[in-house]
Amino acid sequence: MTLTLTVSDEVRALVPGFTHLAIEARGLVNGPSDEASSALLDEAARRLAERLDGRTPDQDPHVAAWRAAYTAFGAKPSRTRNSAEALARRALADGGLPRINRLVDAYNAISVAHLIPVGGEDLDRIEGAMRLVRATGEEEFTTVAGGEETVEHPEPGEIVWCDARGVTCRRWNWRQGPRTRIDDGTTDALFLLESLAPMTRGELLAAGDELARALERVSPGARITVRDPE
Structure with missing residues (x-):
């Protein structure tokens, strides 16, 4: 069954021009x-350094657009950075990008190379449709703090991804919850690429195509479908 994704009118009104691209991958072997997934991350870090050419990630126009979007819904972009900026900063720091698992490495590499937020969800753990909404503050977000599971609530007006059970990612693309996270046992997954102007539609599609190829590289034989909302 194909997962339904919706973006609320409130989000579209607050941040006009937001668009996304979804990739469904089934029959994955994580x-x-x-060596293959590590090579993807090393190449992504090289491409990032070349793209920035001495600038910091927040000076990139697409990252700057995400910072403005975070400010629009009340987040502090220097304290809660979008996932693309956070990964880019790690890529440029001593120690470089973390190695998580083959699938996460693949989508993190695309995020860094294209400076675009990319998320990955285990399809078997998503309940109902996924929605991008402005939170009421009553939604539940299950996370881990101090080694123990705990439940938080987003701030009223915060932009969140959620399913029928609760929030799956806080502050748009800042922190994913462990409930739907991709792990070594994931076989079916959804990958979500999110963009704002000035990133063009062609650039978004190019990033999606590259992610599809990366998934095929780290998990040969997977059935991959690119879902273009437009």
Whole structure:
């Protein structure tokens, strides 16, 4: 069954021009990071350094657009950075990008190379449709703090991704909850690429195509479908 994704009118009114691209991948075989997934991350870090050419990630126009979007719904972009900026900063720092597992490495590499937020969800753990909404503050977000599971609530007006059970990602694309996270046992997954102007539609599609190829590289034989909302 194809997962339904919706973006609320409130979000579209607050941040006009937002668009996304979804990739469904089924029959995946995940596992610990390996030579292939590590190579994707190394190449992404090289491409990022070339793109920035000495600038900091927040000076990139697409990252700057995400910072403005965060400010629009009341978040502080220097304290809660969007996932693309946070990964880019790690890529440029000593130690570089973390190695998580083959699938996460693949989508993190695309995020860094294209400076675009990319998320991954285990399809078997999503309940009902996924919606991008402005939170009421009553929604539940299950996370882990101090090694123990805990429930938080988003701020009223905060932009969140949620399913029928609760919030799956807070502050748009800042922090994913562990409930739907991709792990070594994931076989079916949804990957979400999110963009704002000045990123063009062609650039978004190019990033999606590259992610599809990366998934095929780290998990040969997977059935991959690119879902273009337009």
